[in-house]
Amino acid sequence: MNGWRLLLTRPQDECQALADSLSDVDVFSSVMPLLEIEPLPVDAAMIAQVLDLAHYSAVICVSKPAARLGVDLIDTYWPQPPMQDWFTVGAATASVLSDYGLTVHTSGEGDDSEALLRLEALEKAIEWPQAKVLILRGQGGRELLAERLRERGASVEYLELYRRCLPEYPAGALMRRVEAERLNGLVVSSGQGFEHLHQLAATDWPRLARLPLFVPSPRVAEMARQAGALNVVDCRGASAATLLAALRETPVPAL
Known part of the structure; x- marks a missing residue:
């Protein structure tokens, strides 16, 4: 499971808590909040x-x-x-x-x-x-x-x-982060989180849509598929435990 390199997109404090949980099991993560409360x-x-x-x-x-x-x-x-x-x-x-x-x-x-x-x-x-x-x-x-x-x-x-709100990021920041840190999975925790991911990706979305996308529910999974995501994993929950269970069951992609 430690082959995963994930982009986390929750609000800042929740991202950090999730990153700490993933670090405990040697999963690399990169924090890029796409929701600001x-x-x-x-x-x-x-x-x-x-x-x-x-x-x-x-x-x-x-x-x-x-x-x-x-x-x-x-x-x-x-x-x-x-x-x-x-x-x-x-x-x-x-x-x-x-x-x-x-x-x-x-x-x-x-x-x-x-x-x-x-x-x-x-x-x-x-x-x-x-x-x-x-x-x-x-x-x-x-x-x-x-x-x-x-x-x-x-x-x-x-x-x-x-x-x-969607925090302000420069154009292309999402794709640059994924490439620079060799990320191989994306994580969103809500429908609006996915909408912000899709919005920020802009013209880079077709490339990002190939990566495994971990979502919390069937509703968000359907949103992502409708937008063209090709590898959607429904974790059936937004907790660290449900994400870890999904990671164990999902093959790490070869990039």
Whole structure:
């Protein structure tokens, strides 16, 4: 497995944590964040939702930045947060909330909305008449969770806490990094991460599309294939453990 030389594209702090995990098993990685998290200014509407937290039947966090920023905001206005059920897309996000002392449910079947929607605990949390759900997330994003929960009879609100930006890189920087460091695999952790990779690659994309591309879910895998990626590996999760499992099962390409 130590023949892999990977490009990591998560936000800076997450990239470094993943790079450290890969280094422990002698996998080389190069950190090039393609997602930058910019917190949104806290306004009166956001504060009102936080103050109304006890009236939600369930609260869902879709990412680690949403969990971190949500906990900070709740800590400002709640000496002791209400004890309803919380739900996350992914175990890493769950750990942020559980460290804060919240009751958290997540799926062991995958790090995506589809897996979360299959959780029996979520079904129970919204089975009451006039159930309300609050989703903590970044600006924009998928509507699947809200759509499916509304179909089940719940009302859904968003608390958007940040925006995701593509850091500035010079033209051709991505291809130069891959060539200079002889990288033989690319890793993205979300749909927007892939979109930023594709955008930054620009005219170099046909060459990069030949490299193994490790993605966290079937949805992102389909996005990548639609864009022309030729060797997509669905890790079925965004954690270091799921990436390492995928690396063990995937032959190192001969470059």
